[in-house]
Amino acid sequence: MFTGLIEEVGRLKFTATQGEAMQLVIGASLVTKDVSLGDSIAVNGVCLTVTAFDAGTFAADVMPETYKRSGLHLLKNGDPVNLERAMQAGARFGGHIVQGHVDGTGKIVSRHSDANAVVFRIRTDDPGLFRYIIPKGSVTVDGISLTVVDADNDAFSVSIIPHTLAQTALQSKQRGGAVNIETDIIGKYVDHLMHFRGLEPAAAAPKSKLTAEYLTEHGFL
Incomplete structure (x- = not known):
């Protein structure tokens, strides 16, 4: 999960495309400081998984669904990209709930x-x-x-x-x-x-005990 507060602007270093599958290599200094394999990093709002990294770059794969839903396939080498690491528990929540699942x-x-x-x-x-x-x-x-x-x-x-x-x-x-x-x-x-709502069988939905009679009996009305 992310908050939508961009930590760093990286640069696209390399792309490899095969059909609707891609691999991206992105240059960055901040988000790679404590990165591990399998970490999630949002790239222009798209949640991607780190598949390789070194001191100044990380690589991530883009699957066909992400390729079709997002504009990542429009990026060119050298283009700037917004980067945000996944939110840490206990950190300030400065933006809003962002999944990194582009619509x-x-x-x-x-x-x-x-x-x-x-x-x-x-x-x-x-x-x-x-x-x-x-x-x-x-x-x-x-x-x-x-x-x-x-x-x-x-x-x-x-x-x-x-x-x-x-x-x-x-x-x-x-x-x-x-x-x-x-x-x-x-x-x-x-x-x-x-x-x-209302499409479930009547037996599956528990009947609420909160009625006008109940509220009156207990002094709420």
Whole structure:
């Protein structure tokens, strides 16, 4: 699990592609200091497993599902990437719950300054994502935990402070740039549970004892 607070901007050193399978080698100094084989590192918001490493690089495999869902296959050698190690128990939770399981990709359709902030407008062709993207809710863009400013049926906006822009790879992305999007996991779970509510056999759902009569009898009403 991640929090969406980027620790370091790395650089893509090498890619090997075979069909919809990839291997990435990424240069980084901070996230490789205490890395071990099998560790999880989010790369532009995609949770990847470390398969090899040395003092300044780590390698990770990209499976076909990740290849199709994310924009990792669009990266070129030398491109900057946002990096975050998995959250440690007991650490501060500065962003929101991020799984590193990208739901889809979007395209930056505009970028403009708003006083000390920069506002990005992002469009996606997947309308299903917008049931989980709500104004003032959380969304992850290239692994960055951000607050949604506004949203309609095919696009949403996020406002980014100078510090976040300077410390992430988003500073180099302009109109037309692709980004990875992960929507709020809490919204997805609630939606899933509500979808199945009432579909279970009546015998399987325990009957609640919390009734108006019970509340009256015990002085709550």
